[in-house]
Amino acid sequence: MLDYSLDISAVERDLALPDLVAEGEELDALVSAEADWTQPTPAQGWTIAHQIAHLAAADANALIAIRTPEAFDTVLKQREAAGPHSADLEADAGAAKPRSVLLEQWREGRTELAAALRDIPLDRPFPWFGSDVTATLTVALRLMETWAHGQDIYDTLGVPHPPTTRLRHVASLGVAGIPLSFYAAQLPIPTVPFRVELTGPEGQTWVWGPEDAEQQVQGPALDFCLRVTQRRPLSDTALQATGADARKWLEIARVFL
Incomplete structure (x- = not known):
C-alpha cells in the first residue's frame, strides 16, 4: 500500500472525523429509505446490499486492527487465502443477511469505529492491508470508501449526489x-x-x-x-x-x- 502519511498529515483528525460521520449518515438516510437492496450497482456483480456489506466489513476489520492489532494477522491470512476475489466473497456473505440485520450491523460498526478513531493516540500505528496506518489516515480512507461506494448507490437509484466540502x-x-x-x-x-x-x-x-x-x-x-x-x-x-x-x-x- 502507498504511504500517504506525508500528504495528509495536515488533515486534523478532530476536523476530519465529523466529516466521516456525516458521510455515513447521509448514505444511511438514502439506503434506509430504499426497500429493495437487490438492485445491481455499477460494480459488476454487486447489489446495493453488497456495497453496504463491503463498508460494514471494512469498518469491522479496522476495529480489529485498532482494538486487537495482534489478531489482525488472522484477517490478513484469510484475505490471502481467499485470493483476488476476497472482497467479492466478503461482500457476498454480508449481502446474504437480511436487510435489517445488515443495516444495523453497518450502523453499529461505523459508530464504534468513529469512537475508536477518536480515542486512539495519533502517534500509535496499527496494521492494515499492506502497511501500518494511523488514525488520521484511516479517517480519510474510510470517508473515501463511504463516498465512493455511496456514489455507486446514488447512481443505481438515479438520485443526485450533491458534492460537499468533505x-x-x-x-x-x-x-x-x-x-x-x-x-x-x-x-x-x-x-x-x-x-x-x-x-x-x-x-x-x-x-x-x-x-x-x-x-x-x-x-x-x-x-x-x-x-x-x-x-x-x-x-x-x-x-x-x-x-x-x-x-x-x-x-x-x-x-x-
Whole structure:
C-alpha cells in the first residue's frame, strides 16, 4: 500500500472525523429509505446490499486492527487465502443477511469505529492491508470508501449526489495516490512534482504542489474525486492536464489497489 502519511498529515483528525460521520449518515438516510437492496450497482456483480456489506466489513476489520492489532494477522491470512476475489466473497456473505440485520450491523460498526478513531493516540500505528496506518489516515480512507461506494448507490437509484466540502479528504488521497497509480499500472513512478488545482463545490480553490511544476492538473474537485475513485472515465470529466505524466496519471488514476 502507498504511504500517504506525508500528504495528509495536515488533515486534523478532530476536523476530519465529523466529516466521516456525516458521510455515513447521509448514505444511511438514502439506503434506509430504499426497500429493495437487490438492485445491481455499477460494480459488476454487486447489489446495493453488497456495497453496504463491503463498508460494514471494512469498518469491522479496522476495529480489529485498532482494538486487537495482534489478531489482525488472522484477517490478513484469510484475505490471502481467499485470493483476488476476497472482497467479492466478503461482500457476498454480508449481502446474504437480511436487510435489517445488515443495516444495523453497518450502523453499529461505523459508530464504534468513529469512537475508536477518536480515542486512539495519533502517534500509535496499527496494521492494515499492506502497511501500518494511523488514525488520521484511516479517517480519510474510510470517508473515501463511504463516498465512493455511496456514489455507486446514488447512481443505481438515479438520485443526485450533491458534492460537499468533505470531498477535500478524497481529493487529498487522490493527490497522494500518484505513485500508487503508476505502480498499479506497472509504469515508472514520476519523480517530478505535480501541481493540482481543483475547484471545490462552494467555488473555493484547493491546491497541492508547487506553482511552477511542469506537470499540472486542473478542474472540478467532484470530477477529480470521481476519477481517482474510478467512478467515472476521464472522458466524462472536465479535468485538464498539462504535461505527459499528468495526462497519463489521469488516465490511470486510483486511490486503492
